[in-house]
Amino acid sequence: MSLVKNNKTLLVISLLLIIMPFFWLKPGEMDLGGDGGRLYFYDPVNQIKNLALYYVSPFNRGTTDSSFSYIPFIGMLVVAKQVISSSYILISLHNSIKLAVGFLAIFAIVREIIPKEKNNVYKTKIASIIAGLFYLSTPAMIENYIKAIPSHSQVFLNPLMFYLFLRFSLTGNMKYMWSILVISLIFATNFSWQSAPPFFAFYPIAFIFILLYVRVIRQIRTDWRKLFTLLVLFFGLHSFHLVPGVIDMLIPGSHTNARVFDANSIKDQIGYFYAILHIPNSSFYLLSYSLNKLIGQVSFVFPLILVFGLLINKKRDKTILLIAIFFLLVFFFATGKITNIGTKLYEFLFYIPGFSMFRNFYGQWQFVYYFFYSLFLGVAFYSILSRIRSRIILNITFFAIASYFVISSWKFINGSLVNPFREEKNNIKVAIVMDPKYEQTLNFIRLLPSDGKILVLPFTDSYMQVIHGVNNGAFVGHSTIGQLTGKKDFAGYQEMVPYSSIFWELSKKRDYGSIRKILGLLNIKYIFHNSDVRIYDTSFLENPYSPNYVRKYMPSTQLEYKEYIKNISDEKVYENSFYSIYKINEKDYLPHFYTPEKIFVYEDDPKLNIYSKADAFFKGNTLKRPVFIENKDCKILLNEKMCNKRDIVMQDNIPEIEFEKINPTKYRVKVFNAKYPYMLILSESFHNNWKIYLSDKKPEKGDVVSTYFDRKIQEGKHKNIFLDEKTFETLRMKSLPDNAHFVANGYANGWYITPRDVQEKGSYELIVEMTGQRIFYIGLATSSIVFVALMLWGIRLFFFSHNKTNYF
Amino acid sequence: MKIYSHNVIFFLKKYKYVVLTLIIMAVAGDILLIENKSDLITFFILSLIILFFRFYKIGSKKIFIVSIFPIVIIFFSFIIAPKSFAIEKASTWLFLLIGTGILQEILGKDTK
Known part of the structure; x- marks a missing residue:
């Protein structure tokens, strides 16, 4: 250069x-932790598989949250890791x-x-x-x-993009435009909705500065056509993550929509501004x-x-x-x-x-x-x-x-x-050398046949997990299990919504029976326990295990945790050094898909915050296969007289179901012997874009890995197919009516399915799909086309161009 | 009335440096002596600066010279009393003075 x-x-x-x-x-050593987490440097393959490719997050209840912008950077790391391990x-x-x-x-x-x-x-x-x-x-x-955090790359991206855009504006040389596009794609996270604040803080102001500088000081006319071309190519290239983000912003009730448009939310933001x-x-x-x-x-x-x-x-x-x-x-x-x-x-x-x-x-x-x-x-x-x-x-x-x-x-x-030191008195630093035994444990979890979720203990105040390395370092960051194994996990208070407060209260009282019921409602099948005293007994006494929060309710030592786990689990299925995995009793466990036997109707209490919402309906009852639904939803689905009874017993002939995962956004549910209306519950965070379609394929019993409730519910062999010939099969299908979709158990998706909805069939196959994923596929197709065109154009620009001047 | 205004103008022209010194002392006084942030005082003094600098046909460069004073105050305040409110007020004055000087420079006729 x-x-x-x-x-x-x-x-x-x-x-x-x-x-x-x-x-x-x-x-x-690796510095991986923090709020954003940088596990992609450690295991990019699993990060892409579990975090970046799907519209459902790998954390706790499976909230709809897209991380598609990570794909280019983590994809490059996958390739780089083949060369530099x-x-x-x-x-x-x-x-x-x-x-x-x-x-x-x-x-x-x-x-x-x-x-x-x-x-x-x-x-x-x-x-x-x-x-x-x-x-x-x-x-x-x-x-x-x-x-x-991932947007920290702005420390070099901001000046680099500024310089390239400045040179592009001064010279009109398309090589600068090409470079801007390619670099923005590699670091797409910095141009995604997740990085909206740093993006909108820098680029509009930088753009105006450059326009003024070029026009007023250098007196060069702005080529608006080239600028427009740059903008179009930029949006085309970034469609795969921008389009889902824009649509999410426009959906009323979504988190992004509330932050941008909700007036009450704006008053909260102003309050926060004055507070800091x-x-x-x-x-x-x-x-x-x-x-x-x-x-x-x-x-x-x-x-x-x-x-x-x-x-x-x-x-x-x-x-x-x-x-x-x-x-x-x-x-x-x-x-x-x-x-x-x-x-x-x-x-x-x-x-x-x-x-x-x-x-x-x-x-x-x-x-x-x-x-x-x-x-x-x-x-x-x-x-x-x-x-x-x-x-x-x-x-x-x-x-x-x-x-x-x-x-x-x-x-x-x-x-x-x-x-620096995380814990100076115990000589624990930030950078970690990963414990090979923990890596073996992750591998075991990856191979678990069931897709039941995992409770991570010791429990934290928020969503963090602590892992001590084989050196004097420890990882403290967003829980690794969901991101690296594909099995969703609950590591802290903020993730147990709406059961957070009640879980703590019951843990303090040691009401193990009720705790097991809550774990069942959250689809938690396994408990992961890291019994290393260095992460709980002797260190990290404040953050993320604060004495004012989690230590007030949960066991105060690792030894007490062992006693706690003994009472809420059934058997130990794995042990390797500090790391153990337990399975909860199948009597308490509610599979990812289940058909409830009893409906409990409740009135929501608007005074309860999101962490305490379960106080309105969970009273520690011990009946199996329940579902809790709000009175207002019950009246839409059933009739007022039935809803006033507060608990409704479903007809005895609840159908048998067999479910299998295609990928985190798509499931097949085979239903057998359905004669009467029934409810189907999916233990994933409620979202309107979860839809059910009736397949015209005849259901056939497949390979089964687990059975529950006397084989009434069977769990098939799960897959993780990102794209195949059946990915778009539901495009031609009609979904079940939206008014049959309701919030179950305070957070999950429930559907009330009548024989009429399924053409009076007794046995059939349903496809349950997060339709937001389709938007990503459309965006991905657009981005791929623009990317290929960009690469071909780049070859022409750099290798076959007559202009050989060094453009730096 | 006309005679009165002539007298005032004559007085201001005669004691130009006294007036300017008083204004600069007002800036220093606002920074060092007044404990709270008062926009009324700040903008009043700033308006006086703009008014008298235009009255005396003093260029924008002199405003930049005045803006050195808040920097000096910040330097000494950090040594004497690092947590004093004066440091924040001096920073605000630096911002306002630089902004005023730039505005004056842009509006000036001989900008390149």
Whole structure:
């Protein structure tokens, strides 16, 4: 690349940035945890299979949540892992890219926008390097590597995409457009609905800046046709994840819809905004000061450079003014408290649909802020340097500031910030070397024939799981079992909705009978217990096992957990070192699909929050195969007289069913001897897009792996077929009426099926499908076509183009 | 009335540096002496700055010079009292002064 070819300093810095992350972790170690979790570096194949391909999440009740945007990046990791099997190397390489590309992109942008003057090439390079180093050393950049969420790639993506788009706007060269599209596809997560806040914080402002810069300062006309082409290709390429996201946003009642449009929800967001307003300090942002307290005061130099840059701008160059305006704008967004009027204005912005995504404003705007700060600093610094004639003084200034960056970021450079102690007194660090025995346990779970769900113990306050490695590190992140085995799991309080509170209360009272019933209603068949004392008895005494929450209700030691599990399970089916798996009694277990014998009708209590909703209906009764439905749903399905009875016994001749999983979004249910109306329950999180279709295929008994309730319910051999010739078979079929679909057991899907609905047949096959998955297939087809066209176009652009100029 | 306004203008022109010093002291006073954030005071002082800088035909560059004062206050406040409210107010003033200077520069006739 000619960017580095003739500049040894630049090359040296880039190489150092690439090599640095390899010393943060030891070979074999992995930094995987946190809210987002980065298990794809560890096991990309299973992550793609269980997390990325389907519209149903692999966690707890199977909420509808798409992670399709992960497919390109994790797909690349699958390929990369064939060549580089070490997760440590992949993680380090990823961090190297963040640093080196982030630095080089800022360097290139500042070098591009600094006004070209004769004999000032050296000063331009110094100013650009300082801007790049400043960008890397800012608090937003160095303090977020630990437990980095997927959108953290914005640290290099933002400047890289900005530079490519700037060059595209200045030159009209289509190679830049091609690069933008391909890079955006690889890192599709950063352009997905999940990353909406960082995306909308940066790209609209960056786009407007570039348009103004190109038009007003460089006086080049914008080629709107090429821009429109870029937009169309972008949407075409990203259809596979954007289309399901847009549709989800438009569905009334969905989580995304409420966050964007619900006025009550907006008031909550404003309340949250004011609650955290005191956290960011304007001065902290301005000074961007060092973690090293000894030299922290030196950071006042940076706002001084900005002011001097404006002062020295004698020729009234518009570039620095334009950057300064955008700098002030993002400073306002990042701090939220430039005067009381400014804060009030900020509050009004929340009424713009979608703006409430910035409720965590200081976290989401900081990356954009430091980006523009770096550009401003680079251009202002150049203004100052352009007045210095002596080369010696230039070099001294450069080395002084560069040394400041190195000293102030030393904790980051030496890896202390990336791999700190989780639990300092017990010497437990963030990076983990996975226990092979845990990997064997995961493999065992993967091969379990039943798709019953798993309760993960020790139970946490939220949804986290703790695993101690064979080194002095521990993983603390979103539970691994669902993501890596395909068996949904419940690891914490937030996942047991609507039974969260009642589960804790019953656990505190040690009411084991009722606990088993709740596990049955949640389709939990197995209990995974990690009996390692290092993760519960001696460490992690606060987070995620807080003494004010989970430890108040659940067993307080691993020994007590063993007693607890003995009373809620039937037998141990696996043991390997700390890891054991137990099976609950089949009398209490309700399979993934079941036909209830008794209906309990209840009135919902609107005062109960989502974690306590089960208090309205669960009274610890011990009858088998129940279903709980709300009175309002009962009246639609049955008649008012029956619903007033509060419990209804179904007809004796409940049909036999046999169910098998095709994939997490599609099941076949074979029904035999159905004479009367009955209810069919699917223990997955309720969603209107779960539909039932009557197949014209005659049901035949298949291979059975488990039977329940005297063979009334049989579980077939499960598969995981993403795409085959039958994927779209339900397109021509009519689904059961929507008013036959109701919320069962406070969270699940229930259908009331009458003989009329199934053409008076006694034996038939039903297909139960999450129709949201079809939208993904359509989007995927669109994206695939655009991708192939893009690749062919790329070959033509780079290999057969007559224009051979180096476009960097 | 006309004689009165002439007298005021003459007085302001005669004591130009006194007036400007008082305004800058007002900024420092707002930062260091007034404990709470008052938009009335802040924008009143800012309006005076804009008014008198235009009255005295002082260029935008001088506003940038004034904006060095909040930075100096921030520096010393961090050493003396790192958690003082003055630091936040100084940051707000820096923002307002830079913004005002930029606006003045853009509206100026000799922009490149």
